[in-house]
Amino acid sequence: MTCDVARNRLLALPDPTRPTDDLLPHLAGCAACRAVQAEAVRLDALLKRLPVPSSEERKQAFMNRLDTEGPIIRTRPVVPSTLADSGAFKPVVKWLKRIDWRYVGGGVAAAVAIGLGIWFLVPRNGGVTKADPPPRSERLERMVKYTTDLAKARTPQERLGVYGNWSADLQGEAGDVFKVAERDEMISLARNFEEMVNDGVVPQARQIKPGDMPPDARSQALNDAMKKLGDAQTEASRLAAEAPPNARDALQRIAKTAQDGRRTLSDIAQGK
């Protein structure tokens, strides 16, 4: 112990005549610190001899003033008891203490590894992630694909499938934007949908003659197209019910077109 430390501790003692045990070895070997201790004892004795003025009268006057003015704190403060204090969490704490946190760490690591694996392996948004800088339109990409499919198609059955997909995409586009698009934009999509169904799907379905292909294959082709139109009708009707006024007409038009197209295809399938 250095002299500085010993002297600081001496000055902090309530009674310098009674140094603590850890100071005693230092004081025994250091005359300078013993002198400081002696000085502290002397100063303490001098302070005790100083006269202290009586405060009784002032104290009484102060208390009287407080009583006259009433209490400053009128309600007794209540320290809120917490849930933790109430013991409600005791079973949880007990259960947490029983958990082997090494296994929890292993579980988290496994979850992160599996999550990362799926993240990297599973294609998102058809392989084009939303974060890719160019906002490429997947719908336009599909329409270009449909165009080349049509350029290669040789049978009405093939063309019917492409037109059915194209119609579904147009309905999907309307569903994506109906809450924010202008009325003329929605009408444009509804018109495109009408063209695709009335000038594409229906004429191609009519060209699939019963004798041109096996009955099952013909039924399958027509049923697929009917299902797409049925789905489009259901979805457009549902959206129309919640659509803002500027989009409602267009969605109802799409639903009606799909309904009529589906009915016509049903008639064609039945040979009417």
Added chain:
Amino acid sequence: MRTRPLLVIAAFAALSAWVSAQPGSGPTAAESLKMLRANRGLYEDLTKHALALGRSNTSLDRADECLKVTERLAREVREAVDRKDTDRLAELSDHLNTVATDGLAPNLSAARNDINPQSLDYTRLQDVHQHAFDNLSRTATAVPTDGELGTSKRAKDAREKLAAAAAHIGPPPPDKKVP
């Protein structure tokens, strides 16, 4: 005794797999509207060309319709160049290349096999072929090779794609029609 840690790990793994399997958030309505506004004219024109393709009964008619589609896409490419919009240039160049390679070229080739050089259709075939080649070549050269746009990697890729499409179509063979 050992089942609890295994259950904890399995629960975490299942939770993780479930979260990962959730569909990625697609474009918002505002983003979809932005794309619709950028592509509305194309949607309308492609719809009309698609319907015309369905009515085309010969390879030459289909090649002619594909030529119209490539001309429409080429117009979009040139507009993207004018706006120095490399993203749009890349997107439309891809589409133009796809239609030229997968739609136009096979039908031109089929028409050349089907059509007798002595027939009237042969002149039309030569005409369609020449237009297709010229359109693609002009569009490829419309993408600059210098400046901020021309030196970007996307523009370079677009130019190469368009040039490859033009080369794929190639110029029509010399006219074999007997005068």
